[in-house]
Amino acid sequence: MNTEVVQPVVSNFIKSLRDIGYIFEVAVADVLDNSITAKANNIHISCLPDPKTTFALLDDGVGMSNDELINAMRLATNDPDSQREGSDLGKFGLGLKTASFSQCKDLTVLSKKDGEISIKQWDLDFISQKNEWLLITPDVENYTNIPLFYEFMNQDTGTLVVWRGIDTFHESDIPNQVENLRNHLALVFHCFLEGVVPGKKALKIYVNGQRIEPFNPFNPKHIATQQLASEKIKYLESEIIVQPYILPHHSKLSQKDYDKYATKEGYTKSQGFYLYRAHRLLIYGTWWGMHRTNDAHKLVRIKIDISNNQDAAWGIDIKKSTASPVSEIKKDLKRIIQQVTVKGSRPFTGRGKKIEDKSTTRFWELKTENNKIHFAINREHPLIQNLESKLDEEQENILNVILMGIESYLPLDAIVAQLNNNPLKVKQETSFNENEIKALVENWRKQGISETFIKDLLKTEIYKNKEAYFENAEH
Incomplete structure (x- = not known):
């Protein structure tokens, strides 16, 4: 068998590698995963309009020796099928590199372990020019002016990740990018920030000096939140923990809290499954095609916890942003969906039935004709009957036309839209x-x-x- 070496055109390969589809906050979260794996307790992020360095991330983890850093900078460091520690949030050994390359052309990592400082750099322009993956060892002294450098030098151990040459956004975008970053990290790592991960102290993350508070999307501490019975699903030799929640109806929340737990996507798009791997949120707001998004179920959120050895069963991608469970798991999830959505719709259907309350004479009533329903003005209301008794036949006909017009042109679409988007502002x-x-x-x-x-x-x-x-x- 004849073979020959065919090297890829590195400059073209780099362009493809950079275009995986990361957005800024997702890329940062992927880098931060490495800090958690390195047992960091404190993570500082600097994202400022600096002419030399726009982004830097410093952790106080165990750090890396020179050989360990070289290996960490290698693409595809890990065998995705290998057994990993339970706290390891990586899989392919690509996260640090692909996430960084998606945002910048210059990735430099400084790490300290056993009193020794190691530094390595990927410069994509240099690689393209040389057409080889040449890892640079720059002079540490050239980095004294970058953010968080002196904090790094004063630590016993830790790692500093530096992005230079960011070209995915402009300086004017930084305030918005920082706000999105804070919100994303508060959600994705809320278990770590809350200190509920077994064997770990509460993680502290600071962005531009401001500590991030955890955002738990299930609002579990609110008295009106329904935490339903959890269930454990056995799959092969693994265990999947499913915990359904039904969030409080808007009438139980302040406007501030209602807006907060809606998230930027809104309640309707935030319903569904929330997939956590090793306590890190990966995917949220999806039914994976097993259930149709429904306004009546917008308060239903189902937490799924899996270990980091179940990636194949869930089809988790490199960015940790897409997944789909295998059919065997879907069978159990469909059953759970049916059980939970029935309860999840009660905060709305229960309130809707009040219009049929026989103890109250209402202006509106719900009528069913030919398996269709419509809202009608109650012509038996004493005020309407009193008015009709004082009208002549022509006036009574005019009143009837007015009432029919109000019934026929009730702006249902606008009412539903406002109740979905601004329920606390609707005061009829x-x-x-x-x-x-x-x-x-x-x-x-x-x-x-x-x-x-x-x-x-x-x-x-x-x-x-x-x-x-x-x-x-x-x-």
């Missing part, structure tokens, strides 16, 4: 104050209102539980 009910109610009652009594009519009024939405106003009104 007009409140009558005590003086207004008393004035109305007094006027009716002067007109010789019957006690039967009064009893009927006390059942209506306007006057229910306001009996005292009728009793105190002057006769």
